Amino acid sequence: MKITDIEYRTVSIPFLPAIEEHSGMVYPTTIVWVHTDEGITGLGESNAVHSDITEQADQIAERYIGKNVWDFDFADEGITFQSAFYDIAGQALGVPAHKLIGRQHRESVELAYWSPPMPPEATAAESERAANLGFRVHKLKARKATIVETARLVREACGPDFELRVDPNTEFGDLETGIRLAEELQPYNIEVYEDPIRFEDLSWYSELRKHTDVPVARHVGGIQEILRNIQADAVDAINTQGNVSGIRKSAAVAEAADIPIWVQCFAFGCCVVSTFVAHLVSTIPNCTMPIDELPHIRVDDLSGGSMNLTNGAIQLSDEPGLGLHLDMDAVERYRIK
Incomplete structure (x- = not known):
């Protein structure tokens, strides 16, 4: 199963009113979609405050595009892409992501x-x-x-x-x-x-x-x-x-x-x-x-x-992978990049 494309969208979602009032924080985050040639897409996320992952898109593409997902050691990847890989693998195998990590101790x-x-x-x-x-x-x-x-x-x-x-x-x-x-x-x-x-x-x-x-x-x-x-x-x-x-x-x-x-x-x-x-x-x-x-x-x-x-x-559900289905209308509503 080869990686065919990696997609990025950076969003800035407001904090709840009291937290927004007293923190003054603006904290964008970047959602990452990793697409494969089998039609399975995995989700990851990157902190967009301390570094902008989209500025590394060329290097990331060189590392991942065209490579077989199963050739990577999921556990040792950075959290952004290991999230996407466990999501992909779980969907491919029909099991929730936690089953690929270890024995579950709590639901x-x-x-x-x-x-x-x-x-x-x-x-x-x-x-x-x-x-x-x-x-x-x-x-x-x-x-x-x-x-x-x-x-x-x-x-x-x-x-x-x-x-x-x-x-x-x-x-x-x-x-x-x-x-x-x-x-x-x-x-x-x-x-x-x-x-x-x-x-x-x-x-x-x-x-x-x-x-x-x-x-x-x-x-x-x-x-x-x-x-x-x-x-x-x-x-x-x-x-x-x-x-x-x-x-x-x-x-x-x-x-x-x-x-x-x-x-x-x-x-x-x-x-x-x-x-x-x-x-x-x-x-x-x-x-x-x-x-x-x-x-x-x-x-x-x-x-x-x-x-x-x-x-x-x-x-946690028994849905394959992460079990997430993003609200794309909301993603677009808060998208800044």
Whole structure:
């Protein structure tokens, strides 16, 4: 089965109003169609903020056009094209993509809700919206000046079972501040304390864990970095990223230390990468925490309902490949290139 053509369309889908208001982000994404001579087309997606895949179209064509899909090692390809290849292969064989990756451990993959730094009242309103939609974890881009008040208001709005993933991207700064805020957040339902302080010295993280019962996480990629954090007693959980091969290796290292993981492969994509990542992590035993793929924070996920996102989770079907059927009217509506 030979690749005959690769098609690209870049879209810019607005974020939900509250997120749009407080983030100021414009985050385009490029959908990729890989066509074959057997009439099967696979879907991939590329981050169009940090690099424009269309600028590499000639090199990509040289690598793939005219080649047999089955000659590629799917697991080691970059995530854009491995998504398309697993989609093609699944359709050709009549099986869902996850069956080509590994044994499935869950049919439903939870997603975290997400918001940028916002005033506490606005964040609590978004948490309430998320809870009403069935999400059980809200990831906050937290700030030390407002996080405790935010957690209090979220608790009032959503009750004691709704969890917060506190991720300040090290804005809490030093160990002393990290410990103090962990103590102040103790009364609230903090799922995990992700990258709260600087990490030049991992002994800060091991010391932080000694002073709080709040689980501490790092966002790290690659088995060497994950192993270094485990050996330093720096983590209770890991947020990681990569392709199929890389994530499965990283997850295995964490699993050997009895550490749960979640993944953030793309974050601000649409239904394509989110569905592919859901297929992938459904095969990973210790990927038990809601993942940071966020198609639900935009006004449209482009799936036309073919991505079944219910109660804060992607419900994987038995349809061949990714099981997606894009709403092409929506693709054209938001297309910028």
